[in-house]
Amino acid sequence: MTAAEENKDLYRGEQWFIAPDEIQRTPPPPPPGTSSVFVEALNIAMGEVKVIGAYLSLFCTRIEWALKLKGVEYEYIEEDLKNKSPILINSNPVHKKVPVLLHHDNPIVESLLILEYIDEVWKEKPLLPQDPYQKAIARFWAKFADEKCVWGAWGACQAEGEEKEKAAESAMESFAFLEKQIEGKMFFGGEEIGYLDLALGWIPHWLNVMEEVGDLKLVDAEKFPLLQEWTQRFIQVPIIKECLPAREKLVNYFTASLSYTRSLKASHQ
Amino acid sequence: MAKSDVKVLGAWPSPFVMKPRIALNIKSVEYEFLQEALGSKSELLLKSNPVHKKIPVLIHGDKPVCESLIIVEYIDETWSSAPSILPSDPYDRATARFWAAYVDDKLFPSMKEIFIAEGVEAKKAAIQQLVDGLILLEDAYVKCSKGKPFFGGNEIGYLDIAFGSYLGWLRVTEKFNEVKLLDEDKTPGLAKWADIFCADPAVKDVMPETDKLAEYAKVLAKMRAASK
Numbered sequence: 001m002t003a004a005e006e007n008k009d010l011y012r013g014e015q016w017f018i019a020p021d022e023i024q025r026t027p028p029p030p031p032p033g034t035s036s037v038f039v040e041a042l043n044i045a046m047g048e049v050k051v052i053g054a055y056l057s058l059f060c061t062r063i064e065w066a067l068k069l070k071g072v073e074y075e076y077i078e079e080d081l082k083n084k085s086p087i088l089i090n091s092n093p094v095h096k097k098v099p100v101l102l103h104h105d106n107p108i109v110e111s112l113l114i115l116e117y118i119d120e121v122w123k124e125k126p127l128l129p130q131d132p133y134q135k136a137i138a139r140f141w142a143k144f145a146d147e148k149c150v151w152g153a154w155g156a157c158q159a160e161g162e163e164k165e166k167a168a169e170s171a172m173e174s175f176a177f178l179e180k181q182i183e184g185k186m187f188f189g190g191e192e193i194g195y196l197d198l199a200l201g202w203i204p205h206w207l208n209v210m211e212e213v214g215d216l217k218l219v220d221a222e223k224f225p226l227l228q229e230w231t232q233r234f235i236q237v238p239i240i241k242e243c244l245p246a247r248e249k250l251v252n253y254f255t256a257s258l259s260y261t262r263s264l265k266a267s268h269q
Numbered sequence: 270m271a272k273s274d275v276k277v278l279g280a281w282p283s284p285f286v287m288k289p290r291i292a293l294n295i296k297s298v299e300y301e302f303l304q305e306a307l308g309s310k311s312e313l314l315l316k317s318n319p320v321h322k323k324i325p326v327l328i329h330g331d332k333p334v335c336e337s338l339i340i341v342e343y344i345d346e347t348w349s350s351a352p353s354i355l356p357s358d359p360y361d362r363a364t365a366r367f368w369a370a371y372v373d374d375k376l377f378p379s380m381k382e383i384f385i386a387e388g389v390e391a392k393k394a395a396i397q398q399l400v401d402g403l404i405l406l407e408d409a410y411v412k413c414s415k416g417k418p419f420f421g422g423n424e425i426g427y428l429d430i431a432f433g434s435y436l437g438w439l440r441v442t443e444k445f446n447e448v449k450l451l452d453e454d455k456t457p458g459l460a461k462w463a464d465i466f467c468a469d470p471a472v473k474d475v476m477p478e479t480d481k482l483a484e485y486a487k488v489l490a491k492m493r494a495a496s497k
Contacts, residue, residue, distance in 0.1 A: 094371065094405065108363045110370065120359040132346035136334045143336060144320060177320060 049074040050102040052088055054081055056245050056253050058150075058202035059111040060099040065198050066115050068239045070122040112142055115195055127195040138188070141181055142199035148174040149200075153207055157214020157254075158261050164216065171218050179224045186233065197234060204231035205244050213254040275300040276328040278314050280307070282485050284377070285337040286325040287434040287475050292341045294471035295425060296348040308492070338369055341430060355427045361413070362427075365420070368409050369431035376402045377435055383442055384490070396448060400455065406432065407456040414458070418465050425469055433466040440479040441486050 049067070051074050053060030067074050079088050079098050091100045091107035101108045101117065108117045119127045129135050152174050156167035178200065182188060188196035203219060211217055221228040234240060275293065277300050279286030293300050305311055310322055317326045317333035327334040327343065334343045345354040356362050379402055382395040413420045413428060420428035443450050451460045467476050477485075 103360070106360050108360070108367075110367060113363050113366050113370070116366070117359050117363045120362065132343050133329075133332050133334070135346065136339050136343040139339045139342070140334075140336055143339070 048104055050077055051075070052077045052079050052085075052091065052098055052100040052102065054079050054098050056250055057098060058206045061243050061245070062111055062198045062201055063099045063101060063114050063118070064243045065201060065240060066118045066127060068243065069127070069193065070118060070125055072118070072122055112139075112146065112199060115198060119195065127189070127198065129189075129194070138194065138196045141178070141188075142196055144174070145178065145200055149178070150202065153218055154210055154214075156218065157210045157216050158258055160262075168216055168218060172223065175219055175224055175227065179227045182226045182230050187230065193234070193237060193240070201234060201240065203227070204235040205247075206250065209247065209250040209254055213251060213258055274330055276303055277301070278303050278305060278311070278317065278326040278328065279324040280305050281475075281477055282437075282482055283324060284434040284438055285323075287437075288337040288430050289325050289327050289340040289344060290475045291425070291430050291434065291471050292344040292354055294475070295352060295354060296344060296350075298344070298348055307488075337434075338366075338373070338431060341427060345427075352424050353426075354421075354430070356421065364409075364413065365426065365428040365431075368406065368413075368420075368428050371402075372406070372432045372435065376406070376432075377438075380435070380438060380442055383446060384486075392446065396446060396450075399442075400450060403450060403456050403459065407459050410458045410462060414462075418462065420462075425466065425471060429462075429466055433463075433472065436463055436467060437477050437479065437482050439463075441483045444479060444483055445486070 049072055051060070051063055051067070053063065053076060055078060064074075064076070077087070079085060081098070084096055088098065088100065089096055091102060092098075092109045095109065097109070099109075099111055099114060101114045103117075103121070108114050115127060128138060149171070152167070152171035156164060156171045159167045181196075187193050188200060207219060211219075219227055219231070235244075275298055277286065277289055277293070279290070279302065281304065290300075290302070303311075303313070305314060305324055313328075314324065314326060315322055317328055318324075318335045321335065323335070325335075325337055325340060327340045329343075329347070334340050341354060356365055376399065379395065379399045383392060383399060386392045386395040409428075410420055414422065417423050419425050420432070425433075439450055442448075450456075451463055453460050466472055
């Protein structure tokens with residue numbers, strides 16, 4: 001694969017080409033005074049659920065949010081996407097991307113599918129609505145947002161000149177649909193966070209950084225007041241907040257990938 | 270339920286439209302099929318799918334549901350008595366959904382590539398890419414079917430619908446390019462499965478004949494050339 005072809009795939013779906021190797025993720029130690037039998041049981045239970053992820057990836061964080069909301073213990077494995085591990089390649093041979101959920105060593109891939117799997121296995125605190133029509137609506141908007149809003153926003157941030165204006169307009173049209181969806185609700189899931197909130201949870205943090213790096217405001221309080229209010233509510237939820245990657249690292253990441261993309265484009269002209 | 274309570278907005282050649290139609294047939298749900306004319310979009314379509322303006326749309330009562338695979342899941346959950354379309358085990362469901370998305374996102378686009386590719390080399394490369402994908406799907410078929418006729422087991426399921434709906438266009442691709450895409454050597458399981466799928470009562474009346482679809486493809490190609 002040429003660099004250009006690989007780059008084309010870089011932000012499509014869940015592949016992030018820079019995984020900071022100084023980020024170490026280790027499971028928290030068991031509380032002091034815990035008996036060794038209990039610790040052993042805890043380790044076995046944790047060994048049941050593993051997440052292969054990349055610290056900065058918005059697609060991976062949504063999985064951790066879901067597991068934490070359900071109170072599911074898991075082992076997190078940080079993947080170096082520049083040097084993919086055998087465990088990743090074996091568990092996701094088709095796409096070789098993160099996130100991957102391993103449950104009893106069975107791999108489940110594609111972040112939105114993983115959310116559905118988690119919801120179906122651990123039934124407490126449901127993420128998806130029970131009603132089939134509401135479920136269909138939630139799935140529709142999650143798919144729409146992943147296809148149009150994520151790439152629309154990043155595309156607009158990367159673009160320059162006239163192209164940037166056009167891309168921004170198109171991205172904002174997509175966000176306008178989301179503004180309508182949150183009308184009259186605390187969260188997209190209703191009174192509490194649900195599947196669609198997790199799917200859109202990149203907006204408060206990752207989009208914010210993309211906008212700064214791309215010198216562009218897509219979701220502002222004036223044009224999208226309801227969406228803006230939702231982002232504030234969402235980001236304050238403790239479980240959500242605790243999984244967010246460090247902002248400066250995200251800034252560095254997006255800055256690097258922006259100049260990489262632009263330099264590739266320049267070299268092809 | 271009155272027949273007019275369930276409508277499908279679509280067009281007979283579309284593989285996407287076929288998916289909800291097969292699902293409704295499996296559930297023995299009567300529906301009204303409202304066909305969109307080629308090259309134009311009805312008021313009802315624009316009203317029911319303002320975001321994408323695309324078919325299929327399922328209208329149940331006054332509720333529109335869009336995106337073919339989302340519609341299939343909605344049908345399975347709404348008319349929840351047997352036969353089930355999605356598997357019951359969460360891991361099997363995730364597997365079926367994964368491959369269904371793969372078919373939509375990778376396989377079908379590589380089929381379209383073959384139509385668009387210009388020149389012998391480009392066509393050959395496009396065909397190879399599709400065949401590589403079909404071989405992956407053959408492996409998925411063996412694992413999912415576990416010796417039974419369908420991806421879903423003894424009866425048609427979600428992944429059968431998701432992939433099977435493309436068989437008409439796959440046959441047209443074979444015809445135009447004089448190549449066998451599902452064959453007994455590379456994809457023996459799928460080659461057999463394709464015939465059983467197309468003959469199934471839930472499928473046979475909605476699967477277009479290859480010749481009719483081939484004629485339609487020629488009309489589309491002319492339209493595309495004229496618009497250049």
